[in-house]
Amino acid sequence: MAKTARPNTPSKELLEKLFTTAFRIRNFESEGIKLYRQGLVRGYFHPYLGQEGIATGACAALEDRDYIASTHRGHGHCIAQGAEVGGMVAELLQKETGYCKGYGGSMHIADISRNNLGANGIVGASTPLGVGAAMASQVRGSDAVTVAFSTDGASNNGTFLESLNLAAIWNLNFILIVENNQYAVSTKLEEATRETELYKRGEAIGVESHRIDGNDPLLVYETVADAVKKCRAGLGPILIEAVTFRHSGHHVNDPGKYMPEEKLAYYKERDPVDRARDNFISMGKAAASEVEAIEADIKAEFEAAVDAAKVAGEVTVEDFQEFVADY
Numbered sequence: 001m002a003k004t005a006r007p008n009t010p011s012k013e014l015l016e017k018l019f020t021t022a023f024r025i026r027n028f029e030s031e032g033i034k035l036y037r038q039g040l041v042r043g044y045f046h047p048y049l050g051q052e053g054i055a056t057g058a059c060a061a062l063e064d065r066d067y068i069a070s071t072h073r074g075h076g077h078c079i080a081q082g083a084e085v086g087g088m089v090a091e092l093l094q095k096e097t098g099y100c101k102g103y104g105g106s107m108h109i110a111d112i113s114r115n116n117l118g119a120n121g122i123v124g125a126s127t128p129l130g131v132g133a134a135m136a137s138q139v140r141g142s143d144a145v146t147v148a149f150s151t152d153g154a155s156n157n158g159t160f161l162e163s164l165n166l167a168a169i170w171n172l173n174f175i176l177i178v179e180n181n182q183y184a185v186s187t188k189l190e191e192a193t194r195e196t197e198l199y200k201r202g203e204a205i206g207v208e209s210h211r212i213d214g215n216d217p218l219l220v221y222e223t224v225a226d227a228v229k230k231c232r233a234g235l236g237p238i239l240i241e242a243v244t245f246r247h248s249g250h251h252v253n254d255p256g257k258y259m260p261e262e263k264l265a266y267y268k269e270r271d272p273v274d275r276a277r278d279n280f281i282s283m284g285k286a287a288a289s290e291v292e293a294i295e296a297d298i299k300a301e302f303e304a305a306v307d308a309a310k311v312a313g314e315v316t317v318e319d320f321q322e323f324v325a326d327y
């Protein structure tokens with residue numbers, strides 16, 4: 001079950017990183033939604049608001065050689081893995097300077113240069129994709145670890161267990177993080193399964209599994225750091241169920257009326273971004289001026305990204321044909 005012990009005193013550097021990443025994701029999502037409302041973003045947009053602690057903590061525990069595979073709610077994973085906000089905003093605005101030259105949009109941002117295998121629209125796909133990457137690392141003789149971010153909805157999907165089982169029998173360096181936000185669109189988890197403690201799915205097939213508070217970025221970091229160490233020592237794979245809740249509906253056009261107000265209030269009181277900020281101030285002894293400067297820089301970074309994307313070139317069908325031919 002949940003781990004609460006704090007193995008080491010976190011460094012100020014780590015606390016700053018966690019706060020900076022969590023705030024950058026929060027700002028990207030809040031401001032991105034405004035761009036969507038202005039009609040500048042086409043397609044879907046699934047906000048990661050409320051879940052920032054998971055991507056933030058997990059990716060902070062990884063080294064450059066490690067991989068991630070993401071979901072349809074992927075902006076946070078991408079940012080936490082170090083992506084350029086400029087390329088992400090340009091992708092949302094379908095500009096040629098975007099990560100996928102504007103052809104992918106919100107649900108397909110991949111950043112191969114940082115070993116981010118990308119977001120995708122197929123619920124549950126991150127698990128087999130991640131297991132494939134972990135297998136490739138093993139074949140190459142690398143100790144790289146792959147983290148697949150997955151979801152409560154995907155946990156009832158066949159590939160979830162099939163892939164995790166393969167990772168287990170092959171002893172892959174694979175960490176499956178199940179972001180249990182308790183809903184798949186408007187379907188409550190307890191309507192989708194009898195067993196709502198999802199870490200037990202891993203235990204059932206002999207995989208070390210944990211259930212933690214996903215709204216605590218430091219706890220996520222510590223749990224994933226420990227899992228990474230175990231994987232590199234040949235003790236993988238490991239499943240981590242991170243319990244959380246979205247702050248909004250399934251996507252930007254879903255008002256989320258089915259989400260109980262009391263529950264939303266409960267999770268908002270345990271806001272992961274506020275927790276990262278509080279930790280930075282209390283444990284990291286950060287001054288208010290340091291926090292304000294970080295927030296101002298991140299806001300300015302996003303605004304500059306929007307300005308640049310607005311004047312960047314639009315993609316064309318001819319470019320698309322050439323782009324596809326290149327690959």
Ligand SMILES: Cc1ncc(C[n+]2csc(CCOP(=O)(O)OP(=O)(O)O)c2C)c(N)n1
Pocket residue numbers: 072073121122123124151152153154181183184185250
């Ligand atoms: C294989 C597959 N089935 C169905 C869908 C339609 N769909 C899109 S999102 C979603 C629910 C997602 O819920 P969950 O997996 O818990 O992720 P969350 O949105 O909560 O992050 C569904 C069913 C899909 N994209 N892919």
Ligand SMILES: [Mg+2]
Pocket residue numbers: 151152153179180181182183184185
């Ligand atoms: Mg869900």
